[in-house]
Amino acid sequence: MEEKRILVLTTGGTIASMDGENGLSPERGIDIIGLANVGAGFSVDVHEMFRLDSSNIQPEEWQSLAIEIDSRKNEYDGIVITHGTDTMAYTSSILAYMLRGIEIPVVLTGSQLPADHPLTDAIANLHIAFTFAGSGYPGVFIAFDRKVILATRAVKARTRSFSAFESINQNPIAQADARGLVFNTIIEKTGSYDFKPDLCPDVFLLKLVPGTTPKSLQMLIDAGYKGIVIEAFGAGGLHVFRRNLVVELKKAVEKGVSIVVVSQCLYEPSDFTIYEVGRMALSAGVIEGRDMTSEAAVTKLMWALGNTKTPEEVRTIFNTSLAGEVTLR
Helix, strand or coil, X not given: CCCXXXXXXXXXXXXXXXXXXXXXXXXXXXXXXXXXXXXXXXXXXXXXXXXXXXXXXXXXXXXXXXXXXXXXXXXXXXXXXXXXXCCHHHHHHHHHHHCCCCCCEEEEECCCCCCCCCCCCHHHHHHHHHHHHCCCCCEEEEEECCEEEEXXXXXXXXXXXXXXXXXXXXXXXXXXXXXXXXXXXXXXXXXXXXXXXXXXXXXXXXXXXXXXXXXXXXXXXXXXXXXXXXXXXXXXXXXXXXXXXXXXXXXXXXXXXXXXXXXXXXXXXXXXXXXXXXXXXXXXXXXXXXXXXXXXHHHHHHHHHHHCCCHHHHHHHHXXXXXXXXXXX
């Protein structure tokens, strides 16, 4: 059987970490692939992009990754990215938007223990990532704990368990068991490849708590944010009594700031038409995030603001599923 050509891009993270005087830090580069012994059946090239804790992976690194993938995608059957777990869901989501319609699998993976630890999960995760990268199933994904999750549906839900990631409001794309790699969900292709790496990092994520002051919204606008994602309560609640957030939301929208509102609940969609407070928010001009994860909403807003000129265009983008990130009704 012909070997699959796989490009590995390393970025650091726990999988590449070694224990030092100040704790774990990403010290390994391309040698982590040798530790995993994943060469059988694959022709592998490894390129070191960064050696960063994923807390330090930011919009500049996202763009570098996207540009590298775009420039080399035609040389390979699939691409694997090793990455720290803490911000992996953000990186996977933004890459799904930047590389929309990519014709090959791009699979992010990492581990909860360093690759050279005797109990590491890195080896199993890399094997799943390589297998899926050679599957020909196009798009951007996360492979972790014998599951493959669509990039825009992944959330890191656990800090220590090997099952670190959950697939939110959608079944995992595939799972590994004694039968091999079993596909659960088929995602329809979202059109031809459209590479757009531009983004606007001036987006803030605000989680509401009872008593959040309306002044916080004005502070964010004064700080120069062009977009705000708000995690509201339940199906779409935010307070208007005593501290009226809706008044400030309306002012922000009128100033051209795009406001996206999602639910603090991980599962099931928001619905701002159910309660009076939700309808008031909609009347103020906010954009409903439906069943999107916060990670997918934040990165989508960054991407939208980087590729549009008006708030109306941003709203249109949020009423479109770009990479399977939202269920439209």
